Amino acid sequence: MPAPDDLASWLRLEQTAGVGPDTARKLLGAFGLPHNIFNTELSALQKVVPDRIARALLAPVSETVSLLTEQTQAWAEQPGNHVLTLADAAYPLALLEISDPPIVLYAKGRIDLLSRPSLAVVGSRNATTQGIVNAEKFSEALSLAGLSIVSGMALGIDTAAHQGGLLAIKHAQHAGSTIAVIGTGADLVYPARNRALAHRIAEAGCILSEYPLGMPAIASNFPRRNRIISGLARGVLVVEAALQSGSLITARMAAEQGRDMFAIPGSIHSPLSKGCHLLIKQGAKLVESAQDILEELQYIPATTSLAPTSTNSEPDEQSAQLLHALGFDPVDADTLAARCELDIATLNGQLLTLELNGLLEMLPGGLYRRLG
Known part of the structure; x- marks a missing residue:
């Protein structure tokens, strides 16, 4: 300090x-x-x-x-709190590469993470169950490989990304953990629902802000802080995003900063896949696993044992047949019943079982979609 x-x-x-x-x-x-x-x-x-x-x-x-x-x-005199200026040796070098690095940074937690290789993981606040699973599992695998997971501590994909980064610490001391770049003062927690998560990040990761203490949640602060999320990272992974998503702002900033862009594809029918598909059309790398990202970055993992990107339980034969009939695009119950030649009552029972087992999710409009 x-x-x-x-x-x-x-x-x-x-x-x-x-x-x-x-x-x-x-x-x-x-x-x-x-x-x-x-x-x-x-x-x-x-x-x-x-x-x-x-x-x-x-x-x-x-x-x-x-x-x-x-x-x-x-x-700043309290344990774990830090104020970093442009003249500070601990100021992240990656941010000095961008056109407008913050004058002052306020950090809570492990500032050593700011100088380690990292990847940003961002996406929709209103994420699907599959998007949440993807964000957490990709982040866990990448953190286990030694990359710090950078995100914005918003609800949805950001929250899952931070949780995945923290999960890896349980498996390996060399895990990358997570960095939360927030749009308020570092002494505040927003959204309030992430208070417990913020405390965990402050203990095992790092909370970072360019805004002075006491700065409330102002809408214009959040798009601006996105340049820090992308600037800290070697690349940005977009998990789910609508066409008007703020995640596309982060992706655009990443491209302007010379960072790599990655996107997970989804159903052509899902609004939350359209932003990812647009990025892929514009040159983002389509990824299906954490290994795809590590290879593109030419990053040598700290461990060769990556966490799996899916933990859904294995279905029995009857459930497997239903999942096969479901496919990977959303479908309504009547169409599915016709495909399987089942009555609605029997089908609903099987669908409920699969949903409880984390193998499918119910979408608005009575549609079902397979997970994993």
Whole structure:
């Protein structure tokens, strides 16, 4: 963590109106560390930034910034909390490769993960059961291979990705664990339903934010933090995504940053597969297993024993026949009954058994889809 005076200067720079990552880098490039910027003549500042920003930089420190500095200093002194600046040796090198790295990062947990190889796993908040299974199992396998799993701690695919990354720790000490890049201050948990998950990540992984302490969940923060999710990683895996999904924003940022893009294909009838299919058409690598990703990245796993990408129980012969008739596209019960030559009552009983065993899921509209 920076010394108290240095931290105050970094936070003052971060909080100056009109100063974002791009402007900050110009100032730092011209004058060096932040305290030099605030001891520079107005005329010199005006040669680098517009007059209004130059004057804002030399204005007296506000009470709001002073209070934030005190709160941040106290927060950073707590075990497991870290404040990283662009000048910090622990600042993730991968983020220095992107066009607008954050001036300051706030981290809870293992900051060593920020310098290890990682893969981003993202997707829909309203994921299907199969999407949740895929995200968790791919993430577990990749974490077991030594890659840290980066995601955004949203509900759905993000949550499953973090859980998969944490599961691998139970099997191997060298597992990559997980990094949650959040859109609020690092002292807050959003969404509240992921409070328990956030505590687990803070203990065994890392929570990362570019936003100052106390920053609430503002809609515009989340698309912006996506550049950090992709920037930290060697590639981005999109598990499920609709055509208007925020995951496609992350994928686009990954492409702009020179990262690899991966996508899991799905049914041509599923709205949550259309985003993945679009990415594949645009050049993303179609993947069916974690091994596909490791080979594309030319990454040598820390272990050759990868976690399986599916754990559905094996069906009996009768169930296997029903699953064969179901295929891999959604189908309604009447159509399935005709294919199997079963009455609806018998079919419903078998469908319920398969659903309880995790071998199929019921979709809106009374449709059934096979899992695994």
